Amino acid sequence: MDVYLAFPPIATVGAPLSTVSTPALLLDLDAFDANLATTAELARKGGVALRPHAKAHKSSAISQRQLDAGAVGICCQKLTEVYPFVRAGIRNVHISNEFVGADKVAMAVDLARHITLSICVDHVQQVHAVGAAADAAGVVITVLPEVDIGQGRCGVASEEQLAALADAIAAHPGLRFGGLQAYHGGIQHLAEWDQRRVAAARSADKAADYVRFLEARGLPCPVVTGGGTGTVEFDAASGVFTELQPGSYIFLDGHYGSSEWLGGFRPRHGLFIASTVMSTAKPGMAVCDVGLKGVAVDSGLPRVHGAAAQALRYTAANDEHGILQLAGTPHDRLGERLLLVPGHCDPTCNLYEQFVCVRDGVVEALWAIDARGLSQ
Amino acid sequence: MDVYLAFPPIATVGAPLSTVSTPALLLDLDAFDANLATTAELARKGGVALRPHAKAHKSSAISQRQLDAGAVGICCQKLTEVYPFVRAGIRNVHISNEFVGADKVAMAVDLARHITLSICVDHVQQVHAVGAAADAAGVVITVLPEVDIGQGRCGVASEEQLAALADAIAAHPGLRFGGLQAYHGGIQHLAEWDQRRVAAARSADKAADYVRFLEARGLPCPVVTGGGTGTVEFDAASGVFTELQPGSYIFLDGHYGSSEWLGGFRPRHGLFIASTVMSTAKPGMAVCDVGLKGVAVDSGLPRVHGAAAQALRYTAANDEHGILQLAGTPHDRLGERLLLVPGHCDPTCNLYEQFVCVRDGVVEALWAIDARGLSQ
Numbered sequence: 110m111d112v113y114l115a116f117p118p119i120a121t122v123g124a125p126l127s128t129v130s131t132p133a134l135l136l137d138l139d140a141f142d143a144n145l146a147t148t149a150e151l152a153r154k155g156g157v158a159l160r161p162h163a164k165a166h167k168s169s170a171i172s173q174r175q176l177d178a179g180a181v182g183i184c185c186q187k188l189t190e191v192y193p194f195v196r197a198g199i200r201n202v203h204i205s206n207e208f209v210g211a212d213k214v215a216m217a218v219d220l221a222r223h224i225t226l227s228i229c230v231d232h233v234q235q236v237h238a239v240g241a242a243a244d245a246a247g248v249v250i251t252v253l254p255e256v257d258i259g260q261g262r263c264g265v266a267s268e269e270q271l272a273a274l275a276d277a278i279a280a281h282p283g284l285r286f287g288g289l290q291a292y293h294g295g296i297q298h299l300a301e302w303d304q305r306r307v308a309a310a311r312s313a314d315k316a317a318d319y320v321r322f323l324e325a326r327g328l329p330c331p332v333v334t335g336g337g338t339g340t341v342e343f344d345a346a347s348g349v350f351t352e353l354q355p356g357s358y359i360f361l362d363g364h365y366g367s368s369e370w371l372g373g374f375r376p377r378h379g380l381f382i383a384s385t386v387m388s389t390a391k392p393g394m395a396v397c398d399v400g401l402k403g404v405a406v407d408s409g410l411p412r413v414h415g416a417a418a419q420a421l422r423y424t425a426a427n428d429e430h431g432i433l434q435l436a437g438t439p440h441d442r443l444g445e446r447l448l449l450v451p452g453h454c455d456p457t458c459n460l461y462e463q464f465v466c467v468r469d470g471v472v473e474a475l476w477a478i479d480a481r482g483l484s485q
Numbered sequence: 486m487d488v489y490l491a492f493p494p495i496a497t498v499g500a501p502l503s504t505v506s507t508p509a510l511l512l513d514l515d516a517f518d519a520n521l522a523t524t525a526e527l528a529r530k531g532g533v534a535l536r537p538h539a540k541a542h543k544s545s546a547i548s549q550r551q552l553d554a555g556a557v558g559i560c561c562q563k564l565t566e567v568y569p570f571v572r573a574g575i576r577n578v579h580i581s582n583e584f585v586g587a588d589k590v591a592m593a594v595d596l597a598r599h600i601t602l603s604i605c606v607d608h609v610q611q612v613h614a615v616g617a618a619a620d621a622a623g624v625v626i627t628v629l630p631e632v633d634i635g636q637g638r639c640g641v642a643s644e645e646q647l648a649a650l651a652d653a654i655a656a657h658p659g660l661r662f663g664g665l666q667a668y669h670g671g672i673q674h675l676a677e678w679d680q681r682r683v684a685a686a687r688s689a690d691k692a693a694d695y696v697r698f699l700e701a702r703g704l705p706c707p708v709v710t711g712g713g714t715g716t717v718e719f720d721a722a723s724g725v726f727t728e729l730q731p732g733s734y735i736f737l738d739g740h741y742g743s744s745e746w747l748g749g750f751r752p753r754h755g756l757f758i759a760s761t762v763m764s765t766a767k768p769g770m771a772v773c774d775v776g777l778k779g780v781a782v783d784s785g786l787p788r789v790h791g792a793a794a795q796a797l798r799y800t801a802a803n804d805e806h807g808i809l810q811l812a813g814t815p816h817d818r819l820g821e822r823l824l825l826v827p828g829h830c831d832p833t834c835n836l837y838e839q840f841v842c843v844r845d846g847v848v849e850a851l852w853a854i855d856a857r858g859l860s861q
Contacts, residue, residue: 114568117591186805192490212493213506234819388638390633390646402860407802429582430582444585444586462858482858484508
C-alpha cells in the first residue's frame with residue numbers, strides 16, 4: 110500500500126484532560142491508588158492473600174501495580190487472556206474458570222511450562238483431559254475444583270462430585286490438588302450492605318462445608334479462593350477464604366458505585382468515559398459520541414457525572430451515538446465534554462485499547478488494555 | 486521480559502470448523518458472496534450507487550470485496566475508524582456522522598490530503614471549524630449536510646437550518662457542497678415488510694423536499710446518500726437516493742434475520758459465533774464460553790442455531806459465560822460445540838480481532854477486523 114497513515118495519539122502524557130480524543134476510557138489515579146491501598150490493608154488485616162481478577166481491567170500495567178501492592182498473583186478467566194500478562198513478566202496466574210477442548214488444554218500445558226498455573230474444574234472429563242496432557246508433557250498444573258456456593262452456574266454441587274474430582278486429580282502425576290475455587294458472583298451486586306453480609310456468610314459456610322468434607326477424607330485445602338468486590342470485606346474476615354479475587358475494586362462502576370457501603374471499606378469511583386456532544390440539532394436533546402461501541406449497557410445506561418448531570422441525562426445508546434435528554438436553561442452544548450460513569454466496568458474496559466490515566470486533570474500515563482478481546 | 490509467549494492461532498486456513506478455538510466470530514462465505522451479489526444487483530437495477538457502511542464489520546478485507554463488487558466507496562462513522570481502510574488502499578470514504586473538536590478536525594484534514602473524503606454536518610459551528618482548517622491546509626473536503634428524515638437524532642429539521650449550512654459551506658474555499666446525508670435508522674428494524682415500505686417512502690419524501698428546497702435556491706444535490714439494510718430495496722427504487730449505505734446486508738443478525746422480507750430481496754444469514762459448552766455441573770442447564778465479551782446483547786440474547794436449538798436455549802449472558810437452559814432427553818453436553826446467532830451484528834463484530842471465514846465446514850480465510858475499537 111502506498112499510504113501508511115496513522116492517526117495521532119488519542120491522549121498525550123502531560124497534556125490536560127480536555128485534549129484527550131473522545132471516546133476515551135479514563136482512570137482516576139488518585140482513586141485507583143487509594144483503592145489499591147485500602148484493599149491491600151483489608152486483606153492484610155484479614156490475614157488473607159489477594160489475587161486480583163484481571164478480567165475486570167485486562168491490563169498488565171494494572172496487574173503489575175496490584176502485585177507491587179502485595180498481591181500473590183492474578184486471576185484470569187480465559188486461556189488466551191493469560192498470555193499478555195505472561196509477556197509482561199507476571200508468573201503466577203489462576204484461571205478461575207473451567208475450559209474444555211484440545212486447543213485450550215494445549216495452551217494450559219504451554220503456559221505451565223513457563224509460569225505457576227492453577228486452573229478450575231467441575232467435571233472429571235476436564236480433569237482427565239488436562240491431566241493426560243500434563244502427564245505427557247511433564248509439567249505440573251495445580252487444580253482447584255470449583256464448588257458451587259450459591260451462584261448456580263459452574264462448580265460442583267455435591268460432596269460426591271467433589272470427591273470424584275479429587276480422585277481424578279490424584280490419578281495424574283502432572284496435576285496437583287491446590288484447594289477450592291468458591292465464588293458467588295450473584296451476591297456481589299446486592300445493593301444493601303447487610304444483605305451482602307448475610308449472603309456472604311451463607312456462601313462462606315457452604316465453602317467451609319466442602320473444606321471439612323475433604324479434610325475428613327484426608328485432603329487438606331491449602332487454598333480456598335473466591336470473593337469479589339461487593340463481598341470482599343466479609344470474605345476477608347470469614348476465616349474460610351485464604352485468598353480473595355476482587356476485580357472491580359480498583360475503579361468500581363455504576364452498579365457497584367450505587368451499592369451501600371457501611372463497613373468502613375468503601376472503594377472510590379475511578380472509571381469514566383470522556384465524551385463530547387457532537388450534535389445539538391434537536392431541541393431538548395443532545396447527542397454525544399459514546400454509544401454501544403464505547404460503553405457496555407448490560408447493567409444499565411451510563412450516568413452523566415458531575416455538574417452536567419443536572420442538565421443532561423443519558424437515555425439511549427445507539428451504535429456510535431449516545432442520546433442525552435436536556436433539562437434546565439437551554440443553551441447550545443455543542444462541543445461540551447462530558448464524563449460518563451459506565452454501568453458495568455468489565456465489558457466496558459474490553460472495548461478500549463488503553464486506560465487514559467488522569468490525576469488532577471492531567472494525563473499522567475497510558476496503560477494498554479493488552480488482554481482486550483482475548484476471550485478464548 | 487524473558488518470556489515472549491504467543492498463543493497458537495485461533496483458526497487455521499484449510500482446517501475444519503471444529504478445530505477453531507471458541508469464542509470465534511464466523512462468516513459464512515457462501516451467504517456473504519450471495520449477499521454481495523444480490524445487493525449489487527439491486528443497486529444496479531435501481532440506478533443507484535452502493536457505498537456500504539464499514540461500521541457494521543470494521544474490516545478492510547470486507548470493504549475491499551464490496552468495492553470489487555462495484556461499490557463506489559465506503560462509509561465510516563468515526564475519524565480514527567477511517568485509517569485502517571486507508572492503509573488497506575481504500576481511497577474514497579464518507580463519514581456519515583457529525584464530529585466536533587480540534588483533534589477530529591485535524592484528522593479530517595489529514596485524511597483529505599490522501600483520499601477523497603466527505604463528511605456530515607448539522608451545525609454551522611462544525612462547518613466553520615472544519616472549513617477554517619481545510620482553507621488553511623489547502624485541501625478540499627466534500628460536505629453533505631445531514632437532514633433529519635424521521636430518526637430524530639442528528640441532522641437539521643428545517644429548511645432554514647439547511648440553508649444556513651449551505652451558506653456556511655459556500656464561505657470556505659476548502660469545502661465543497663456534495664449533496665445530502667439522509668438516514669433513518671429507526672425504520673430499518675421494523676419487522677413487517679409493508680411497514681418498512683411505507684416508512685421508507687415517507688422518509689424518502691422528506692429527503693426529496695430538502696432536495697427541492699436547495700434546487701429552488703440554485704443548489705443542486707449531486708448526491709443524496711442514506712438507506713440501510715432494512716429499507717435498501719425501497720431506497721434503491723425511490724428515485725430520491727442516488728447512493729445507498731447498507732452495512733448489515735452482508736451477514737445480517739438475529740434482529741434483521743427475524744424481519745419479514747417479501748419483495749424478492751432477502752439477504753442470507755451469514756454471521757455466527759462458535760461456542761463450546763464448558764460446564765455441565767448443574768442439572769437442566771449448560772454453560773458455554775460466550776458471554777458479554779463475546780456477543781452484544783443490546784438487541785436481545787443470542788439464539789442457538791441449527792439442530793441444537795431444540796434442546797438448548799441461551800437465557801443469560803454473564804461476562805464470560807453464557808447460560809443455556811436444557812430441554813429434551815438429558816445427556817452430558819460437555820464439550821459440545823454450538824453456533825450462536827448474535828442479536829446485533831455491529832457491536833458484536835467490534836468485540837473480535839478477526840472474522841473466521843468458513844465455507845462447507847472448512848476455514849477458508851481469516852479477515853482482520855482492523856478498525857475494531859476505533860471509535861474516536
